[in-house]
Amino acid sequence: MVKKQKKPQVPDRSVRKELFPDLEHHIHLPSRETRQLLADYDRAINLYQDRGLSDEEICKRLATERLGGFYAHAPVRWYALDPAEKLYPLGMRQGEMPLFRMSVYLRAEVIPELLQMALDFMIKRFPSFATTVKSGIFWHYLDSTKKHYTIEEEKGIACSPIHVASSGSQVFRIQYHQNRISVEFFHVVTDGTGGMVFLKTLVSEYLRLAEGIEPERKAGRCPMPADPGVWDPEDAPDERETANEFLHVELFKGSSGFTGKPGVQLGGKLSKMKPYRILHFEMSAAELKEKAHQYQASITAYMLGIMFMAHKFATEATDGPVIIQVPVNIRKFHPSVTLRNDSMYAMISLELGEITTMEEIMPKIQQQLKEKGAKEPMDKMVSTAVKMVAGLKPIPRFIKRPVAEKLYGFLGDRLISDTLSNMGVVRMPEEDVPFIEKFDFILGPSVINRAACAMVTFEDHVIFSVTKTTVDPSFEERISKLLDQDELTVRITGSPLYEY
Amino acid sequence: MNIEIIYPSVGKPALFMAYFRKVLRWFLIVAAVACPIINLAVGGQLWCLVADWVILGLWDILAKPDVIEYSLIRQTAKITIYVCVLLVLIDQLLAPGWASFVVPIVGCGALIVTVVIFVSDLHTQKQNMMPMIWMVLLALILSSVTLAGWPEKSWPMIALGGLSLLLIIVGSITLHREILLELKKRFHVK
Numbered sequence: 001m002v003k004k005q006k007k008p009q010v011p012d013r014s015v016r017k018e019l020f021p022d023l024e025h026h027i028h029l030p031s032r033e034t035r036q037l038l039a040d041y042d043r044a045i046n047l048y049q050d051r052g053l054s055d056e057e058i059c060k061r062l063a064t065e066r067l068g069g070f071y072a073h074a075p076v077r078w079y080a081l082d083p084a085e086k087l088y089p090l091g092m093r094q095g096e097m098p099l100f101r102m103s104v105y106l107r108a109e110v111i112p113e114l115l116q117m118a119l120d121f122m123i124k125r126f127p128s129f130a131t132t133v134k135s136g137i138f139w140h141y142l143d144s145t146k147k148h149y150t151i152e153e154e155k156g157i158a159c160s161p162i163h164v165a166s167s168g169s170q171v172f173r174i175q176y177h178q179n180r181i182s183v184e185f186f187h188v189v190t191d192g193t194g195g196m197v198f199l200k201t202l203v204s205e206y207l208r209l210a211e212g213i214e215p216e217r218k219a220g221r222c223p224m225p226a227d228p229g230v231w232d233p234e235d236a237p238d239e240r241e242t243a244n245e246f247l248h249v250e251l252f253k254g255s256s257g258f259t260g261k262p263g264v265q266l267g268g269k270l271s272k273m274k275p276y277r278i279l280h281f282e283m284s285a286a287e288l289k290e291k292a293h294q295y296q297a298s299i300t301a302y303m304l305g306i307m308f309m310a311h312k313f314a315t316e317a318t319d320g321p322v323i324i325q326v327p328v329n330i331r332k333f334h335p336s337v338t339l340r341n342d343s344m345y346a347m348i349s350l351e352l353g354e355i356t357t358m359e360e361i362m363p364k365i366q367q368q369l370k371e372k373g374a375k376e377p378m379d380k381m382v383s384t385a386v387k388m389v390a391g392l393k394p395i396p397r398f399i400k401r402p403v404a405e406k407l408y409g410f411l412g413d414r415l416i417s418d419t420l421s422n423m424g425v426v427r428m429p430e431e432d433v434p435f436i437e438k439f440d441f442i443l444g445p446s447v448i449n450r451a452a453c454a455m456v457t458f459e460d461h462v463i464f465s466v467t468k469t470t471v472d473p474s475f476e477e478r479i480s481k482l483l484d485q486d487e488l489t490v491r492i493t494g495s496p497l498y499e500y
Numbered sequence: 501m502n503i504e505i506i507y508p509s510v511g512k513p514a515l516f517m518a519y520f521r522k523v524l525r526w527f528l529i530v531a532a533v534a535c536p537i538i539n540l541a542v543g544g545q546l547w548c549l550v551a552d553w554v555i556l557g558l559w560d561i562l563a564k565p566d567v568i569e570y571s572l573i574r575q576t577a578k579i580t581i582y583v584c585v586l587l588v589l590i591d592q593l594l595a596p597g598w599a600s601f602v603v604p605i606v607g608c609g610a611l612i613v614t615v616v617i618f619v620s621d622l623h624t625q626k627q628n629m630m631p632m633i634w635m636v637l638l639a640l641i642l643s644s645v646t647l648a649g650w651p652e653k654s655w656p657m658i659a660l661g662g663l664s665l666l667l668i669i670v671g672s673i674t675l676h677r678e679i680l681l682e683l684k685k686r687f688h689v690k
Contacts, residue, residue, distance in 0.1 A: 030624070075627070080688055089568050092568070094564070094567055139690075141685055143627055154508055155508060157510055165567055167571045167625070273513070393689045477501055491504070493505070495507035496505055496509050498510060
């Protein structure tokens with residue numbers, strides 16, 4: 001027997017009009033978008049009424065003041081891209097896009113109606129995220145877009161390109177699946193740190209709507225993930241939050257960081273579908289920390305060691321360097337509150353012949369991390385990027401584009417073997433913690449590197465994620481074996497194979 | 501290695517367009533090389549220039565479409581420019597004598613289409629007006645050049661000039677702030 005589909009509940013508009021008579025004064029969008037925003041309110045009100053919330057509580061949680069002037073004001077802001085961001089749209093090709101994804105796992109199923117409302121309320125706090133990428137004569141830029149930003153149910157491939165071409169398209173994608181809320185960001189708009197601020201604020205706003213929690217927003221504007229505060233969506237955005245911090249770095253003579261020998265690639269044919277699979281290695285933070293300390297190394301260095309060992313096992317090459325790119329947050333050297341891209345890279349490199357045992361390679365990795373991730377090499381790299389961009393300034397975009405396309409894809413990726421981006425410890429306000437299980441962090445697929453790794457820690461959960469672009473499973477199998485050998489308890493989760 | 505699946509299963513992705521573009525790209529590359537060779541071998545009129553211009557247009561619009569800012573106004577402007585240049589090439593290389601009459605009609609039509617697109621969704625299209633500004637300026641330049649005697653004056657050319665002038669006047673009165681902001685954004689070198 002065919003099961004009769006449940007008809008979607010028709011929201012009762014009269015209640016909304018009674019509870020929020022001035023709602024429409026906050027919205028000056030095209031009629032379709034206005035209807036969508038009003039429907040968000042209707043659905044949330046219905047849900048609250050079904051849950052038995054009083055009108056007073058509904059009015060408090062969905063107060064129209066929380067919309068601010070975002071939906072009523074014309075879009076006038078725009079943002080020039082900083083040197084790190086300029087290459088991303090310039091080198092982009094159909095089906096390829098630099099992006100990353102951050103997820104939070106709640107202890108209860110996500111309520112889409114309230115997640116949508118949380119986005120409606122908090123987007124005003126992040127004006128540089130409420131933008132669309134546009135083409136200028138010389139460079140691309142971010143143009144603010146006033147629209148109804150939407151969430152969606154997760155149905156497609158994780159980290160697949162975001163459609164940013166059409167008018168008013170979003171530069172981020174918010175998805176939910178069971179108890180998981182994920183945000184995928186086009187790298188042009190922010191880096192991991194900025195993305196985490198956005199996700200933390202979204203989750204906190206969602207928990208306010210779902211559980212009625214008013215967390216103490218004591219940390220104000222600190223963007224570091226380890227700060228337990230979340231940004232208050234009711235605060236006015238500050239210019240410093242969208243500033244190009246690269247301009248404040250002292251320029252050095254000479255160049256650094258962007259050239260070198262190509263890195264040894266993992267074996268295995270590149271998959272047509274990118275990514276081919278997402279994998280998460282879930283571990284206990286305390287256990288992992290203890291194991292890393294046994295090697296007298298940091299957690300990042302230890303995981304790099306595991307990656308080098310696995311890389312050696314999973315490649316056909318017999319010589320050449322394995323180069324792992326480690327993003328470094330330069331906010332720690334130049335304190336800033338910017339949510340824009342503010343990171344550079346340390347290239348940790350070992351010759352294949354040098355990769356022997358964990359005991360032997362760990363001191364070398366630890367030493368390189370210390371030296372290459374220090375302030376001076378980072379400043380030199382920023383300096384090179386700033387000077388390079390300044391030199392290209394007068395050249396029209398249509399001439400720069402074909403060169404950048406090659407640099408971003410084939411040539412750029414060839415210089416490295418893998419990436420490891422460690423977000424570090426993420427903290428949430430005390431009031432929110434009981435509702436959150438864990439976080440994960442995934443890098444988007446690269447053009448020719450077969451794996452891209454990222455990790456994040458929340459409470460005692462460390463999740464090390466691998467984005468694969470080859471069918472060959474030897475890399476992740478060796479990682480699993482090495483972690484087992486080190487007697488770490490690992491739970492492996494992931495996506496199905498994205499094949500066709 | 502046991503993997504617990506925590507992501508939703510995904511159906512077959514729609515890859516038709518990706519394959520279509522791949523095949524089209526190879527076809528266009530082969531055609532772009534073959535046309536001049538055949539033309540030179542066979543001799544006669546330079547039709548290969550017309551063919552290669554069409555190939556370039558197909559490449560730009562179908563085989564490798566814009567990954568950023570694929571707006572209706574921008575696509576209309578691009579197609580108009582390709583078509584107008586194509587008409588001029590046909591006129592100059594294959595069958596002369598009519599382009600100065602037909603091109604301004606096409607230009608007028610395209611300008612009207614872009615204005616309709618613009619007005620129909622003003623809120624969104626205000627941020628896509630640059631290609632329209634380019635089109636209006638090109639049309640004005642083309643019709644101004646006509647006053648100097650080439651290409652020859654015709655009523656479509658006068659209509660094109662009149663329409664573009666009208667659009668400039670109306671735009672400067674009603675949208676001068678938006679136009680200035682748009683120019684500032686588009687020409688920034690920061």
